[in-house]
Amino acid sequence: MHYVFHFGWISEYYPIILKGIGVTVELTLVGGLIGISLGMVSAWCRTLGPKWLSAPVGVYVELIRNTPFMIQLFFIFFGLPSIGFKLTEMEAANLAMVVNLAAYACEIIRAGIEATPKGQFEAGAALALKPLQTFRLIILIPALQRIWPALSSQLVIVMLGSAVVSQIAAQDLTYAANYIQSRTFRAFEAYTVSTVLYLLLAILLRQLLALIGSHLFPKVTTR
Template sequence: MNLRLDFGVVLERWPLFLDGAWMTLQLAVLATLFGFALGALCAVGRRSGPPWLAKLCGGYVEAIRNTPLLVQIFLVYFGLASLGFSLSAFTVAALALTINVGAYTTEIMRAGFDSIPRGQLEAGECLGLSQRQVYWHVLLLPAMERVYPALTSQFVLLMLASSVTSQISAEELTAVANYIQSDTYRAFESYITVALFYLALSFVMRLGFWGLGLVLFPRRRRLGTPL
């Protein structure tokens, strides 16, 4: 077997890889922000909402967690098109990823909420805090602190899972690699290069979450607890 690698012809197209990496990072950031908001709201709905809302949030979580992400992307892509909504592949990809990660965030945040003792909430009420203040200072932030490592891992996995959005022509990293390998006939080199880009993006996201954790949770910073 004679394997001859030639990365030169692939690396000549480095601007395409940078564009793909930028789109991948944009998708990850948008889905992380909106997915966390959706997941936190659904977790509150499942835990403290009326029965109909708890069942609705529970149905959403089970439906998303028990179907493939690719199928969900196709449902959003073709479903919106059949309803007459003409959206870009980027918008559809961000929406589908948000819906997907929101379900997983719901369960992670619900576990965090369940770890907060009931007496802690009652103490906040006794101190005269409003319901909004109790939810923010006594429930949400402490719960998020406890499940922060799980959340960050889920969001990094989301970034990696964004590769399947290439199936609807979203021009992220995997789509760029597909195009370059078909143009250069250097499949192995193309996918090795794109794998290195994914490794770099994972490192950047984990570093960003580490820095964010230091800002959000000063108690952990003082105690030296890993984030």
């Protein structure tokens, strides 16, 4: 079998590729910033917060971590409208990214908190700090310092997992690849380009997170 590779279509379809990259980056930024923030709050609830908050947060974390991301996405986009909550493709995709990452970030950050020496908690008590103040001023930064590489890896995994949002017609990079191959019938070339672009995005994201980590935690190697 003789196959002739052809990438001439890139000049015609590069706008949709760029749009797909932009959507994937947007999903990663929104999911990362809000998801990690909610993960911190959830980790506090499970470790240092009121007991009445720990149980429901624990149920949420286990529910999200033990169900497929695609099912979560479909539930948000197709299920919620049934009870009156209608979302656009991008709203549903962003919400699914946030909900998913927050659950995983919660457990990663919780591991960092639980590895904190008891002396730091005692220092907060000695300074008459409230539990939330102790967490924010004494515990949080060292905890993040311990788990930054794991948290960075999880964010990259979530970015790559965002490819499934194309299933609800969110116009990310995978949607662009599907669209192009359906028009050009050049599936090998279309998915080769998308694979290379995802690889570059993952490498750039890792480098960016390593750079952020080196500034936030200069004594820790984040690579």
